[in-house]
Amino acid sequence: MKLPSESRTNLNQNLKICRILNGMWQVSGAHGHINKEQAIKSMERHIDHGFITWDLADHYGPAEDYVKILREFMIKQKKEEILKEVRFFTKWVPRPQKITREIVEEAINISRRRMGMDVLDMVQFHWWDYQDKNYLKAIEFLDDLRQEGIIASLGLTNFDTEHVKEFLNMGINVVSNQVQYSLIDRRPETYMADLCEKYGIKLLAYGTLCGGLLTERYLGKAEPNRQQLNTASLYKYKNMIDRWGDWNLFQKMLKTLKNIANKHNVSIANVAVRYILEKPIVVGAIIGVRLGLSEHIKENSRIFSFSLDQEDIQKIETISSKSNDLFQIIGDCGDEYRS
Numbered sequence: 001m002k003l004p005s006e007s008r009t010n011l012n013q014n015l016k017i018c019r020i021l022n023g024m025w026q027v028s029g030a031h032g033h034i035n036k037e038q039a040i041k042s043m044e045r046h047i048d049h050g051f052i053t054w055d056l057a058d059h060y061g062p063a064e065d066y067v068k069i070l071r072e073f074m075i076k077q078k079k080e081e082i083l084k085e086v087r088f089f090t091k092w093v094p095r096p097q098k099i100t101r102e103i104v105e106e107a108i109n110i111s112r113r114r115m116g117m118d119v120l121d122m123v124q125f126h127w128w129d130y131q132d133k134n135y136l137k138a139i140e141f142l143d144d145l146r147q148e149g150i151i152a153s154l155g156l157t158n159f160d161t162e163h164v165k166e167f168l169n170m171g172i173n174v175v176s177n178q179v180q181y182s183l184i185d186r187r188p189e190t191y192m193a194d195l196c197e198k199y200g201i202k203l204l205a206y207g208t209l210c211g212g213l214l215t216e217r218y219l220g221k222a223e224p225n226r227q228q229l230n231t232a233s234l235y236k237y238k239n240m241i242d243r244w245g246d247w248n249l250f251q252k253m254l255k256t257l258k259n260i261a262n263k264h265n266v267s268i269a270n271v272a273v274r275y276i277l278e279k280p281i282v283v284g285a286i287i288g289v290r291l292g293l294s295e296h297i298k299e300n301s302r303i304f305s306f307s308l309d310q311e312d313i314q315k316i317e318t319i320s321s322k323s324n325d326l327f328q329i330i331g332d333c334g335d336e337y338r339s
């Protein structure tokens with residue numbers, strides 16, 4: 001099954017992507033044992049079905065190395081034409097330190113070597129501590145590398161509204177900010193959305209399925225305990241749900257989503273992702289893939305087969321209005337990484 005044309009969009013003039021990106025945090029080690037050969041085969045299958053855009057990071061275990069293996073394999077198979085359409089967005093997540101041009105260049109060169117790419121499609125920058133102003137140097141050097149053609153596009157991840165604005169006012173050319181954005185975590189709607197709209201930058205949303213919690217698998221089920229949350233992703237988002245409300249309210253959300261899903265002949269996961277994709281400032285949703293362990297290619301293709309109507313949205317908002325405001329509890333986008 002190939003994806004329809006609505007699955008494609010331009011992040012900027014030269015960057016055509018699939019609006020569902022394949023997330024590779026799941027190969028980093030805390031989401032089950034990943035077999036390299038099986039993982040590469042699964043990457044190929046995703047691409048064959050039209051899921052041509054990948055999200056990874058320098059610290060996601062072997063993710064960058066898998067890109068190189070996959071690319072070499074596709075070239076051997078004479079799939080260069082398809083490969084031209086495939087995009088790999090990595091991240092640079094440095095520890096707080098004095099930043100020099102050499103440090104930035106070395107980090108980017110390591111990613112280039114590992115991925116086997118002269119030009120990186122996109123580097124998304126993360127910073128742990130706003131008190132340490134070295135982030136200003138880091139973004140300037142990254143933007144220099146972009147202008148020199150070593151990085152095709154520059155993105156951010158987990159930056160809050162104030163600091164994205166700071167970069168934009170410095171004239172830094174960032175195309176996107178990757179943040180947690182889901183039916184549970186709607187913090188980007190408080191301030192980030194307006195800023196993005198004003199400056200024309202886009203959001204890449206992660207956590208749209210809460211690691212798998214926003215699916216039929218948890219509908220009508222007792223609250224899972226720590227042992228049952230057997231991936232880092234499930235653990236992370238169960239904590240989010242606990243702050244958002246409680247298991248009872250979460251079950252009401254799942255039930256509502258199930259009714260909407262039945263109406264459109266899709267799944268809870270499809271509705272949860274579709275809701276976020278329909279937000280005008282969201283360019284794409286990154287769905288984690290446990291390569292070689294589980295696959296949801298066919299099912300996630302259905303995200304492009306329907307749209308939500310006003311009645312659906314209203315039902316979702318009714319449940320959401322009963323939850324806590326995560327902006328009040330945690331702060332702006334990415335603040336969970338800094339408290």
Ligand SMILES: NC(=O)c1ccc[n+]([C@@H]2O[C@H](COP(=O)([O-])OP(=O)(O)OC[C@H]3O[C@@H](n4cnc5c(N)ncnc54)[C@H](OP(=O)(O)O)[C@@H]3O)[C@@H](O)[C@H]2O)c1
Pocket residue numbers: 022023024025026055056157158178179205206207208209210211212213215216233267269270286287288289290293294295296299300
């Ligand atoms: N920038 C950051 O700080 C940051 C943080 C977190 C994540 N991310 C990015 O976002 C990606 C997404 O990861 P996430 O942790 O947020 O997880 P997620 O996408 O919310 O959940 C992924 C899990 O959902 C399940 N799933 C996927 N499609 C499904 C379907 N159609 N039906 C039922 N279940 C389905 C799968 O579980 P099973 O495998 O168990 O079937 C999969 O492992 C990461 O890989 C990473 O690229 C970035």
